[in-house]
Amino acid sequence: MATELEIFDPAQSIERVGGNKLLAIELFSMLLKELPGYLEKIRHHSQKGDTAGLKETIHSLNGSIAYCGVPALKAIARECETTINHGQPEEHNTIVEMVMDEIEHLLTFARENTLPLLFSSV
Secondary structure, three states: OOOOOOOOOHHHHHHHOOOOHHHHHHHHHHHHHHHHHHHHHHHHHHHHOOHHHHHHHHHHHHHHHOOOOOHHHHHHHHHHHHHHHOOOHHHHHHHHHHHHHHHHHHHHHHHHOOHHHHHOOO
16 A cells, blocks of 8 residues: 555544544454454465355444544555455455554554553543
C-alpha cells in the first residue's frame, strides 16, 4: 500500500460509534480479544488452501473492525476480501500475509499501550 495508515485512530473509533467513548473502548477491547482467533483461522485456511473458509474469515474480520478505528488493518483486510472475491488466487498468499502482519502489528501496539492511554487524547 502506497500510504502509511495509522495502526489505531481513537478519534475515528469514537466517531464511528456516534461519539460514545465507552462503547468505542468496549468494541476495541473486544476486537483485541478476537484477533488471535482470527489470526489462527486465517493461517489455517491459508495453509489448507481453503478459499471459502478464508473468504468467510476475512469477511467476518472486516465486520469486527468496522467501528474500531484501525485504518491500516481495515484497508488491508478490505483489499484482501476484494482480492479473494475476484478470484485472483495467485495474489491470495501475499495479501493474506499482509493481513496477518497487520494483525500482529495491532496486537503488539495494544500490548505496548493501555486502553485508557490510547483513548486519553480524545
